[in-house]
Amino acid sequence: MQQEFIQKIREIVGENWVDNDRERVWKYSHEHTHESYGMVAPKPVEGSVIVKPIKTSEVSEIMKLAYEYEVPVIPRGAGTALAANATPNRPSIILSLERMDKILEVDSENLIITCEAAVSLGDLIEHLKTDENLHFPLHPGDEGAQVGAMVAMNAGGVRAVRHGVMRDQVRGLEVVLPTGEIIQTGGNMGKLAKDNAGLNLMHLLIGSEGILGIITKTMLKLHPKPRYSATLIASFPERVSAFRAVPRLIKEGIIPMAVEYVEKDQIHETASDLGKRWPAPGGVGDLILIMAEKSEEDFYEQAKEIDRIFSEEGALNIFMAESPAEQREIIEIRSHILPAIEKNIVDSPDITVPRSELGDLMEFLDELGEKYNTRIPVIAHAGDGNLHAFILQENGKVPEFYEELKNEMYRKTIELGGTITGEHGVGSLRLEQLKMQFSGRELEIMWGIKKVFDPKNLLNPGKKVIQT
Amino acid sequence: MQQEFIQKIREIVGENWVDNDRERVWKYSHEHTHESYGMVAPKPVEGSVIVKPIKTSEVSEIMKLAYEYEVPVIPRGAGTALAANATPNRPSIILSLERMDKILEVDSENLIITCEAAVSLGDLIEHLKTDENLHFPLHPGDEGAQVGAMVAMNAGGVRAVRHGVMRDQVRGLEVVLPTGEIIQTGGNMGKLAKDNAGLNLMHLLIGSEGILGIITKTMLKLHPKPRYSATLIASFPERVSAFRAVPRLIKEGIIPMAVEYVEKDQIHETASDLGKRWPAPGGVGDLILIMAEKSEEDFYEQAKEIDRIFSEEGALNIFMAESPAEQREIIEIRSHILPAIEKNIVDSPDITVPRSELGDLMEFLDELGEKYNTRIPVIAHAGDGNLHAFILQENGKVPEFYEELKNEMYRKTIELGGTITGEHGVGSLRLEQLKMQFSGRELEIMWGIKKVFDPKNLLNPGKKVIQT
Numbered sequence: 001m002q003q004e005f006i007q008k009i010r011e012i013v014g015e016n017w018v019d020n021d022r023e024r025v026w027k028y029s030h031e032h033t034h035e036s037y038g039m040v041a042p043k044p045v046e047g048s049v050i051v052k053p054i055k056t057s058e059v060s061e062i063m064k065l066a067y068e069y070e071v072p073v074i075p076r077g078a079g080t081a082l083a084a085n086a087t088p089n090r091p092s093i094i095l096s097l098e099r100m101d102k103i104l105e106v107d108s109e110n111l112i113i114t115c116e117a118a119v120s121l122g123d124l125i126e127h128l129k130t131d132e133n134l135h136f137p138l139h140p141g142d143e144g145a146q147v148g149a150m151v152a153m154n155a156g157g158v159r160a161v162r163h164g165v166m167r168d169q170v171r172g173l174e175v176v177l178p179t180g181e182i183i184q185t186g187g188n189m190g191k192l193a194k195d196n197a198g199l200n201l202m203h204l205l206i207g208s209e210g211i212l213g214i215i216t217k218t219m220l221k222l223h224p225k226p227r228y229s230a231t232l233i234a235s236f237p238e239r240v241s242a243f244r245a246v247p248r249l250i251k252e253g254i255i256p257m258a259v260e261y262v263e264k265d266q267i268h269e270t271a272s273d274l275g276k277r278w279p280a281p282g283g284v285g286d287l288i289l290i291m292a293e294k295s296e297e298d299f300y301e302q303a304k305e306i307d308r309i310f311s312e313e314g315a316l317n318i319f320m321a322e323s324p325a326e327q328r329e330i331i332e333i334r335s336h337i338l339p340a341i342e343k344n345i346v347d348s349p350d351i352t353v354p355r356s357e358l359g360d361l362m363e364f365l366d367e368l369g370e371k372y373n374t375r376i377p378v379i380a381h382a383g384d385g386n387l388h389a390f391i392l393q394e395n396g397k398v399p400e401f402y403e404e405l406k407n408e409m410y411r412k413t414i415e416l417g418g419t420i421t422g423e424h425g426v427g428s429l430r431l432e433q434l435k436m437q438f439s440g441r442e443l444e445i446m447w448g449i450k451k452v453f454d455p456k457n458l459l460n461p462g463k464k465v466i467q468t
Numbered sequence: 469m470q471q472e473f474i475q476k477i478r479e480i481v482g483e484n485w486v487d488n489d490r491e492r493v494w495k496y497s498h499e500h501t502h503e504s505y506g507m508v509a510p511k512p513v514e515g516s517v518i519v520k521p522i523k524t525s526e527v528s529e530i531m532k533l534a535y536e537y538e539v540p541v542i543p544r545g546a547g548t549a550l551a552a553n554a555t556p557n558r559p560s561i562i563l564s565l566e567r568m569d570k571i572l573e574v575d576s577e578n579l580i581i582t583c584e585a586a587v588s589l590g591d592l593i594e595h596l597k598t599d600e601n602l603h604f605p606l607h608p609g610d611e612g613a614q615v616g617a618m619v620a621m622n623a624g625g626v627r628a629v630r631h632g633v634m635r636d637q638v639r640g641l642e643v644v645l646p647t648g649e650i651i652q653t654g655g656n657m658g659k660l661a662k663d664n665a666g667l668n669l670m671h672l673l674i675g676s677e678g679i680l681g682i683i684t685k686t687m688l689k690l691h692p693k694p695r696y697s698a699t700l701i702a703s704f705p706e707r708v709s710a711f712r713a714v715p716r717l718i719k720e721g722i723i724p725m726a727v728e729y730v731e732k733d734q735i736h737e738t739a740s741d742l743g744k745r746w747p748a749p750g751g752v753g754d755l756i757l758i759m760a761e762k763s764e765e766d767f768y769e770q771a772k773e774i775d776r777i778f779s780e781e782g783a784l785n786i787f788m789a790e791s792p793a794e795q796r797e798i799i800e801i802r803s804h805i806l807p808a809i810e811k812n813i814v815d816s817p818d819i820t821v822p823r824s825e826l827g828d829l830m831e832f833l834d835e836l837g838e839k840y841n842t843r844i845p846v847i848a849h850a851g852d853g854n855l856h857a858f859i860l861q862e863n864g865k866v867p868e869f870y871e872e873l874k875n876e877m878y879r880k881t882i883e884l885g886g887t888i889t890g891e892h893g894v895g896s897l898r899l900e901q902l903k904m905q906f907s908g909r910e911l912e913i914m915w916g917i918k919k920v921f922d923p924k925n926l927l928n929p930g931k932k933v934i935q936t
Contacts, residue, residue: 107824108719109715109719110718110822111719133719154664156662160662161661164661167668168636177909181907181909181910187820187821187886189885191824191885192821192822192886192887193632193852193853193854194624194628194633194852194890196621196891196893196894197887197888197894197898197902197905198902198906198914198933199672199675199676199680199914199933200671201910201913201914203671203674204667204668207667208668224723247577247578248577250578252601253693294766298762352660353660354655354659355577355659356575356578356659381662385660385662386661417656418660419655419663419665421663421664422662422663423664425664426664426665426666430665433665434666437665439649439651441647441651443666445645445669446666446669448920450667451920452913452916452920464667465666465667
């Protein structure tokens, strides 16, 4: 990178906020991807520089300068991504938004919270704890994740059954375009319930993985706080029967906040790693239902129905946690499954199918496991048809059948009406699989859109779309 | 249009489905726009041909041929649009999808209904009447409107408060691109709860007003049927106080299906035109609340709260309709306001602001009325901040101040964080106002996207975006 360019960047953000310390740059060039899928993920190149702007106008100036000097820019959140979505493939500006971390407004008349990009999910939840009426229902996992990046990634996670994904929570965005202009979507305040002016750039930016613009501010929808919550665990004798029980539930009008599937051996192992005990014994897999209702009465009415349906579908027993402490413990154990299994895996495609097809997908994975003589443990956001299938190492190495097995999974997923990625996005890790899902003309259009926003291909290049 | 081209189109769809009868073509070249805003809307040109395909592959072949012969194509639904969204500006193929009108599937495991494009809202509602558990909550007005076009227009209407607009109901689309390829969004079955593969073309197509693709099939989300419904009417002594009461309601966690505002004199007049009586006397304007709850008990609890809040906000009286017949009558009268006033208006911008700003917008309209010495009646989807402001004729003519008054409305709307169109879209009627809302670079990007999809600018040209 030219010294003249670096000097000009220093003038924009101040001496202290340009960092080319080799070790720190190396750390900022990696994501959680490299911890989880280090054996197969694209490696970052060296020679990048970390830049930390404090406000939108600085981000805009940086982009203008980068455009003039033709330097790639990688917007970075907390680095929790899992598909090499922000891995530099050329020496780049790593644009960390971490200093833009203020909650600007909670607007209870329009039910909207306005945050700078780097407000973390944890901060957001904490801030709303003091609000009597309002809450943010989504919980895509790691509470370090930042809201701007959660929008850029269209994060999903465990609570999408009732409230949808991140896309469904966004009402407005402030965005810096690759060419440096600042735009505001959703009217100039981002608080519109209806807006049909022009083509909808906001929904194109949501989930665009940082290739079309840098999200600097988000306006997110808030919801009335549910008054009563409880967590149910239903244990099933086989994986397939658990998955087949889920659409039955939804069909009968029961729509919990979350419907999760976990493997029994994994959850026991994770619990014991944490020095805790998983409260539901028996079976090979559990469905965890997070319920949030207006009243205790509403909850019990639903619980009765759930009990009836799950018993008919072969559940062995149903455990009910009502105290906040018990519920927290269940969620805590559940959210440690990934860290517990991570050290033994090669990859974990986040394949997603229509909810009704989950049983068939699970059956296929069982067959695949037999065919390749391996175990394929899963965790699943079963209510969303979203499955994380773990491809395990063999003797600490990538097994020979890895590529073949992976592609069989993807092909079956698409055959069942599914997508190669429900949550983690394409990044640079899943580019090849795009060709399984999209036609040549679709890929051409996606690349065309990228070029319209970013004619020089400088913003997070090499991610999300294939150059056609 | 070349005879050779017409002949080839005949070979695709069959002799009977190509129609160049002058009178019928003239009818198909007009929309409801020309009845409502005939004095100011762009007039269609003559010389088009109506073509009525029966299936997607025919639509695809037509587009390929049109691309080869460079003939514009205007996809057409029921002609209920209000911004000259499908008015031919050159001799065109008017592609009416009316023969593609079958409901293909109600999938109760994934809560999705799959319809061909020309299924009408009325047919959809009728079809779901026989389903015990499922319903489609949106009601954008005219039940003749077709689902494909409702998606293309991102229709809104009266029931968006709780369930959002058409965009929020779409789970998958089948679309024919301007260049003739057929694509399927939302996985190959359109039933995904989560999907982050590639850039999201589906949300770009929703609300694109037929300039990016022709929607041939829609997969729409269904919801559990509410068990108890009722309609409340609260009468207010001034327009502004009615509008100020709305955000108060939402703030306290009451989220009805619909919150509508009507003017008292208009609703009385409309009722008497229909030989009926409006049940709520007194005041200058009414808020109509459509409530739909799980149980009668839930409803009464909410009604008590509404009564308290509205009384504090100055409501004169509150009327409650619980019998289906009473409720139907209220909705019937409400939906006849537009036909009743239509003959006296020049234009009616569907300006939309954040819900909290409606009171200020209303005050401004009151001042404008005084300034120009005219009345500006409104109807409003008050829960969405969405207002239809009627600019009246003077002595059967367009008043001299029309352009000035209209642009003052738009400017104030944008100043309040609003949009030039919440519902009806841009079409060719609101193109000029796009420049008030978007920067040059945004307009450039929108036009760039149009060109990526449609390099020859043949699909519904001259609508929605400005050529830059």
